[in-house]
Amino acid sequence: MEPAETHIQQKAQWVYGISMLIFLYRFMSEGMFTQMSQPVLASSESEWIYTWFLSTGIASFIVSHTWASILFDLSLFALPILLVLYFNRWLAICFTALTLVYFLSFNVIAMHHYHGLIGVLLLSIPFWFTSSTKFTLAWDGVRYYFLYIFASAAIWKLMRGSVFNPEQMSWILKGQQLDYLLQHPTGIRTEILSYLIVNTAVSHLLLLANTLLQLSFIIGFFTKRYDKLLLYAAVLFSIANYIVMGIASFELLILCLTLFDWSKMKPSSIE
Amino acid sequence: MRQWILHSYLAKLYADFRLLFLLVIILIAGTVFQALKSREEFPLLLYGMYSLPEKPKSDYVAYSIVLEGKEVVYASLWDAQRELIQSPLSHWVPLLESQSLSATDAEKYKAWLFRYASDMRMTEEYRMEVYRLSCIYNTAGLPTVTDRKLLFTYLADGTR
Numbered sequence: 001m002e003p004a005e006t007h008i009q010q011k012a013q014w015v016y017g018i019s020m021l022i023f024l025y026r027f028m029s030e031g032m033f034t035q036m037s038q039p040v041l042a043s044s045e046s047e048w049i050y051t052w053f054l055s056t057g058i059a060s061f062i063v064s065h066t067w068a069s070i071l072f073d074l075s076l077f078a079l080p081i082l083l084v085l086y087f088n089r090w091l092a093i094c095f096t097a098l099t100l101v102y103f104l105s106f107n108v109i110a111m112h113h114y115h116g117l118i119g120v121l122l123l124s125i126p127f128w129f130t131s132s133t134k135f136t137l138a139w140d141g142v143r144y145y146f147l148y149i150f151a152s153a154a155i156w157k158l159m160r161g162s163v164f165n166p167e168q169m170s171w172i173l174k175g176q177q178l179d180y181l182l183q184h185p186t187g188i189r190t191e192i193l194s195y196l197i198v199n200t201a202v203s204h205l206l207l208l209a210n211t212l213l214q215l216s217f218i219i220g221f222f223t224k225r226y227d228k229l230l231l232y233a234a235v236l237f238s239i240a241n242y243i244v245m246g247i248a249s250f251e252l253l254i255l256c257l258t259l260f261d262w263s264k265m266k267p268s269s270i271e
Numbered sequence: 272m273r274q275w276i277l278h279s280y281l282a283k284l285y286a287d288f289r290l291l292f293l294l295v296i297i298l299i300a301g302t303v304f305q306a307l308k309s310r311e312e313f314p315l316l317l318y319g320m321y322s323l324p325e326k327p328k329s330d331y332v333a334y335s336i337v338l339e340g341k342e343v344v345y346a347s348l349w350d351a352q353r354e355l356i357q358s359p360l361s362h363w364v365p366l367l368e369s370q371s372l373s374a375t376d377a378e379k380y381k382a383w384l385f386r387y388a389s390d391m392r393m394t395e396e397y398r399m400e401v402y403r404l405s406c407i408y409n410t411a412g413l414p415t416v417t418d419r420k421l422l423f424t425y426l427a428d429g430t431r
Binding site: 049104110115118140165199 | 312319350422
């Protein structure tokens with residue numbers, strides 16, 4: 001096997017291995033089609049792609065037929081396992097397509113457009129290509145997209161001026177953590193959250209630090225020298241986001257694979 | 272500068288992978304266009320991450336689901352469970368209240384919420400109540416409920 005091919009195979013094992021874990025986590029979270037108890041699909045969608053997707057009837061067919069839900073869920077688990085053991089580009093294309101259907105359906109059912117699975121979706125695309133040059137270029141493209149996610153978040157905060165409002169973070173927390181604070185009036189996390197709500201100077205500092213962290217991803221557009229630091233920054237962001245905002249953005253961390261120095265990774269033994 | 276442009280990612284894409292180059296250009300142009308309109312449409316995502324300026328509110332609204340007299344504790348739910356319960360609830364309740372839903376759709380949603388909430392707790396439930404809580408924050412940074420309104424009751428046999 002050519003070194004370039006070994007590298008693609010090695011990346012495939014990581015990407016599909018982590019994807020499998022993500023879907024396993026969704027299964028434990030009762031978020032797979034078979035566990036959704038035949039949900040009601042919203043008839044109104046604001047985005048054209050969701051409106052179009054609803055009109056295809058794919059989502060309603062899957063959720064209303066138990067056999068289709070089981071088959072779909074099993075395929076979402078089986079494909080990454082197959083791809084880890086035996087990499088094949090057609091299977092990779094099938095996996096992207098199924099993930100896209102799941103992503104759109106989940107968002108329609110949840111009536112909110114969550115972006116957590118974007119990482120799995122995007123990272124599965126480079127594996128569509130057999131040429132190592134095209135694979136590398138697509139992989140690098142995903143890396144730039146990952147940088148864009150954070151950089152864009154910082155730029156929007158700066159452009160909209162919200163980062164300069166000392167009360168912004170406190171007001172966000174009041175809305176975001178209302179359910180948690182109502183149901184957990186005591187405890188360490190409650191104390192931290194109520195402290196941040198009352199002490200707007202501290203919560204504002206947190207917002208500024210977060211914006212700075214997100215802004216630091218811009219450097220990745222010019223050099224790969226700090227990718228390791230950016231990887232740590234992404235992990236730090238996810239942990240802080242979970243503790244302070246109660247938002248689980250761990251699924252997006254699969255994109256950290258694009259920040260790895262793969263030249264230092266040992267070739268895997270699985271052929 | 273010229274050297275930098277020649278060695279840029281887009282230049283490499285243009286040289287070696289024209290199709291992806293075209294897609295990336297469309298993606299960038301589309302995203303910029305959406306950004307100018309401050310509108311987000313998949314796959315042209317903006318990732319504002321709570322960048323919209325917040326406004327002070329005098330009161331906040333929360334929803335409470337009570338199954339067989341026991342309130343569903345959202346923090347004890349897994350992420351997908353929370354996402355599938357909380358977000359649709361905040362969308363469906365205004366529709367239920369405004370009577371803009373057909374009676375069939377309204378019942379379908381209530382029945383599904385009951386089924387999903389009962390299934391995830393893996394217990395056999397017979398009665399579900401959904402409340403709207405109006406809250407204000409006190410000086411200690413904790414919310415207090417000022418009004419608790421029963422929105423609907425759903426019984427396992429489908430009666431109200």
